[in-house]
Amino acid sequence: MESHEQQFLILNEPMILAAMISIVVGGLSLVIGVTYFKKWGYLWREWITTVDHKKIGVMYILVALVMLFRGGVDALLMRGQTAMPENGLLDAQHYNEIFTTHGVIMILFMAMPFIIGLMNVVTPLQIGARDVAFPRLNSVSFWLFAVGAGLFNISFIIGGSPDAGWSAYFPLASLEFSPTVGNNYYAISLQIAGLGTLATGINFLVTILKMRAPGMTLMKMPMFTWSILITNVIIVFAFPVLTVALALMTMDRQFGTKFFTMQDGGMDMLWANLFWVWGHPEVYIVILPAFGIYSEIISTFARKNLFGYKSMVVSMVAISLLSFLVWAHHFYTMGQGVMVNSFFSITTMLIAVPTGVKIFNWLLTLHKGKITFTTPMLYSLAFIPIFTIGGVTGVMLAMASADYQYHNTMFLVAHFHYVLIPGTVFAVIAGFHFWFPKVFGFRLNEKLGKLAFWFITISFNVAFFPLFILGLNGMTRRMYTYSESTGYGPLNMLSFLGAVGLGIGFIILVYNLYWSIRYSPRDETGDPWDARSLEWATHGPVPFYNFARIPKINELDAFWYAKRNNKSLYDDRPIEKIHMPNNSGMPFLMSGAFFGAGFCLVFSWWIPTIIFTILIFVFMALRSFEKDHGYYVSVEEIERIERELGGEK
Amino acid sequence: MVKRSLQLCFILMKTSNCEVVNILYAFELQNYIRKGYSMKKKWLLFSAIFTIATVLAGCENPLMVLDPKGPQAKTLSDTIIMSIIVMCGVLLVVYVLYTYMLVKYRASRMGEDYEPPHVHGSTKLEIIWTAIPIIIVAVLSVITVQSLSKVESKPAGYEDQEPLVIYAASSNWKWHFSYPEQGVETVNYVNMPIDRPVEFRLYSYGPITSFWIPQLAGQKYAMSAHVTKINMSADVPGSYMGRNSNFNGQGYAQMEFEAQAMTPADFDEWVNDVKTTAPKLTDADYDKLLETDFVGRKSYSSTHLEFNPPPEGRHHGVPNKGTPNTEEDADKTAPSSEHHTHPNETE
Structure with missing residues (x-):
């Protein structure tokens, strides 16, 4: 099982070596810097041990931005390699590792944490809560x-990255065909991160269902909170499937079981099914x-309430149900026959209906509005036309017969980037600015923000629209090179230029962050956009207890109408003492033990794995005997x- | 602006080379970037993109998928073009509404004291934009099911003909083609007669691959423990690109083969040629061939089907003998078709 030869440190690749050196240098300078400025105590007290949902959200977003950079470099390398026929920038193995990590990182370590970060920051504020239901679990x-x-x-520096694609299909991802530890990393790191996500799902489900401000019934919740509620229902149902699939994968690769292997009754198609049963809801x-x-941004900057609130909610519920009934459209070409493919075609196309309802509701929200073009609004407005292209090509792909020609081609790649970038990426950037x-x-800064917006939006189309055409011309995905006679060169070059433009756009975005931290004027009102929902009712920056007094709600957009009618959300109740949770270093330490166990498990070092695993349980046991009832903030404070x-306030 | 777009369209129609179009398009786009952008221009740009997409389909150098050379690929190409047209209609509706809202209701036009009304929603409108998409989806569903059953069965017009069966197996980064009827076998190229239905039976020695000849038919997976089928036939003699489209490791990018459609006479001549000149394929040769990562084209005057049977019939569910590193396992496994059933089995 462990007989396969492999390098522990990857030293023969100049690019990886350079990355490794820069990571070591960067890490050392960080450590020295923090020590020099005596910030260890501050970091530990204020961030590492924090249970404050806002700070946790900020940390999520910070990591997501770093991962966006990592995944973006992967993307640039891929587009650079394929910009010209028979290019020699990367070899096959390196390219395979890079498209695999690009996919995994962008979906699981960029999009997810960015969303979860915003969810952390905003949701408790929107429902008028002091924190999430289980702050320490958070x-x-x-x-x-x-x-x-x-x-x-x-x-990618220790042992080698996974190289079987982000979907890690068996038997390719089995020990037999991927003998390096790369796919062990895949299974174990996703497993650990997935456990965290599952806990988030439960946490926010309870938070939204149990901790809303008095008077805020479900149908008076802001639309963002609604979307988070439904998202967390999906997380709670979908992530256990991933957990099981990854566990079986680890068993297959490291303990010699035969769930997905070719021999002894194993079934490779089982992995594809399990993966997409999680993957599509994902x-x-x-x-x-x-x-x-x-929904929040469009109604804020159109100065109008959301059109068709009820149908917005109903359509999201419909989408969440349908999302569990469409997984086989990821492999129409597996030979299921007409009946099965027809079923999945129809369920998939049906998703277009609720999505269309939402698009028209947003358009009608703009109707008779008073539209101001701020940076977050620009992203939201660009989303509608671009995402619609992603949507209609999605319907085209849903037609199983036609999919026999799109499957595994650049057409598919173009489609899902047209959905995920204007959908998720534009949204998190818009939310970030908002x-x-x-x-x-x-x-x-608005000027820099808009500059970045135009760069990103235009470059995005330049980078990805050509891929539709390449796909229809027979170019498949994941090819590290192609010959000149195919004629794929010019469009790939165009796409590369677009990718570079996207990179520049993101650099402007980060520069804007730096510029604004230094020079941006401070906002005194706590409500700089003149917005509608509860999070804007308290100060900005938000005090750690969120609201000095919990607001009372009697309608949707209560804060907006309170502002308009000069009413108070608090009925002039006096301030009372506030109960808050204590910080704890335990989650950080326990996760450290998880890291140790995971790392050793990757390399099949059994004894240390067992020790670290015991340590995890020790931390859990300690927690269960700990008496921690939180503390009170006095009225004077x-x-x-x-x-x-x-x-x- | 409009003039420029018209010019662009004109050049598009006149030109005979797709690449020229793309370069022109890139040039045009950079112009826009330099000049800076307004919402209106963006709309023109989008419509330009779509004109290009549609025109490209009619280029002299048409896109492979939209340039079918057989009835199955023709069905798919028709389905695709039809769906593009329907989808352009949908886009048009959204874009017109969108442009209208953005132009008409921008704050700069609405006046300082304009206060947007509170609008709850409109049941009538919401029913309309739920019902119309449902109708569209219903129509597309019917088309999907029809075209699906069409491409999953024998090509239209050949229903009464006995198909030529060709086994296509992938191993590492090459394709093996066996002709049981003719008793010949090839590697990395496949010849077939025109005007005769061909049934490819696919399986794989190892990771999942996908067998795809875009101009003749859609793709299908080849897997290790059972056989999948593609029906196709070619109308026109010619050489068509075929490849594995499902990532299967290091040599994936090179995993191409040539599919050549020829007249029945030429085909028979080629078969005879192979039978008389090519060597026999022995068990040992074949094992060696399977272990090699890359090979060029090869021809043999016998097939591997007898000594290394495909996973169908009584061998269904049994992984192929000769899969790298698994020879012993395969030998130990007794062939039994009852125990191994697959959920995705066709029939």
């Missing part, structure tokens, strides 16, 4: 995710919150903080 979720991401990312896990974000002042107390923030 911290566990974050650290498990961070550890999973870290484990996945070190694979797509909706990252797209539904995006719909929620757009809620930034809530967390940090100042807006990002609250009044002092409120005064400092510029008056009671």
Whole structure:
């Protein structure tokens, strides 16, 4: 089982060596810097041990941005390699590793945490809660995710990255055909991060169902909160499937079982089914919150309430149900025959109906509105036409017969980028700009923001539209090279130029962050956009207890109407003492043990694996005997903080 | 602006080379970027993109998938073009509404004190935009099911003809083609007669691959423990690109083969040629061939089907003998068709 030869450190690849050196240098300078400025205590007290949903959200987003950079470099390398026929930038093995990590990182370590980060920051505020239902579990979720991401990312310097595609189809991903530890990393890091996500799902489900401000019935919740509620229902149902599939994969690869192997009754198709039973709902896990974000932003900057609130909710519920009934459309070509393919074709196409309803509702929200073109609004408006292209090509792909010609081609690649980038990526960037002042107390620069927007939007189309045409011309995905006679060269070059433009756009975005931190004027109101939902009712930056007094709600967009009619959301109740949870270092330490166990398991070092696993259980046991009832913030303390923030809210 | 687009369309129609179109298009696009962007221009750009997409289909150098050379690929190409037209209609509706809203209701046009009304929704409108997509989906579903059953059965017009059976097996990064009827076998190229239905029976020695000749038929997976089938036939003699389209490791990019459609006379001549000149394929030769990562074209005057049977019939569910590293396992496994049933089995 362990007989296969492999390198522990990858030293023969100049590019990887350079990356390794820069990581070591960067890491060392970080450690030295933190030590020099004596910030270890601050980091530990304020961030690592925090259970505050806003800080956890910020950390999620920070990691997501780093991963966006990593996945983006992967993308640039891929597009660079295929920009010209028979290009020699990367060899086959390196290219295979890079498209695999690009897929895994962008979906699981970029899109997911960005969404979960925004969900963390915004949801409790939108429902008028002081924190999530299980603050410490929230911290566990974050650290498990961070550890999973870290484990996945070190694979490319220690032991080698997975190289069987982000879907890791068997038998290719089996020990027989992928003998390096790459796919062990895949299974174990996704497993650890997935546990965190599952906990998040439960946490937010309870938070939204049990902790809404008095008077906020389900149908008076902001649309973003609705989307998060439904998303977490999907997480709770879909992620256990991934957990099981990954566990079976680990068993197959490291303990000699035969679930997905070719011999002894194993079935390779079982993996494909399990993977997509999780994988398709996963797509909706990252797209539904995006719909929620757009709903908030569009109604805010059209200065109008959301059109068709009820049908928005119903359509999201419909999408969530249908998302579990379409998985086989990822492999129409597996030979299921006409009946099965027809069924999945129809269920897949049906998803277009609720999605269409949402598009028209957004358009009608703009109707008779008063549209201002701020940066978050620009992203939301660009989303509609571009995502619609992604949507209609989705319907085309849903037609099983035609899919025999699109499957595994660049047409498919173009389609899902047309869905995921204007859908999820534009949404998280829009949400980032929109809620930034809530967390940090100042807006990002609008000029730079718009410049980045135009770069990103135009370059996106230049990068991905040509792929539709390439696909129809027979170019398959995941090819590290092609011959000149195919004629794929020019369009691939165009696509590469677009990718470079996208890269520039993202650099402008990050520069904007730097610029705004230094120079942006501070916002005093807590409501810089003149927005509608509850999160804008408190100060920005938000005090750790969120609301000095819990608001009372009697309608949708209550904050908006309170502003319009000069009413109070608090009925002039006095401030009372606030019960808050204590910080804890346990989640961080336990996740460290998870990292140790995961890393050793990757290399089949059994004794240390067992020790670390025992350590995990020790931390759990310690927690179960711990008595921690939180603490109270006194009325005087609250009044002092409120005064400092510029008056009671 | 409009003039420019018209010019562009004109050039598009006149040109005979697709690449020229693309370069022109890129040039045009960069112009836009330099000039800066307004919403209106973006709309024109999008419509330009779609004109191009549609025109490309009619180029002299048409896109492979839309340039079918057999009835199955023709069915698929028709389905695709039809769906593109329907989808352009959908896009048009959305884009017109969208442009209208953005132009008409921007804050700069609405005046300082304009206060947008509170609009709850409209049951009538919501029913309309639920019902129309349902109708569209219903129509597309019917088309899908029809075209599916068409391409999954014998090509139209050849129902009464006995198909030529060709086994296509992938191993590492090459394709083996066996002709049981003719008793010949090839590697990395396949010849077939025109005007005769051909039934490819697919399986794989190892990871899942996907057998695809875009101009003749859609693709299908080849897997290790059972056989899948593709029906096709070619109308026109010619050489067509065929490849594995499902990623299966290091040599995937090179895993192409040539599919040559020829007149029945030429085909018979080729078969005779192979039978008389090519060597016999022995068990040992075949095992060696399977272990090699890449080979060029090869021809043999016998097939591997007898000593290394495909996973069908009583061998169904039994992984192929000769799969790298698994020879012993395969030998130990007794052939039994009852125990191994597949959920995805056709029939």
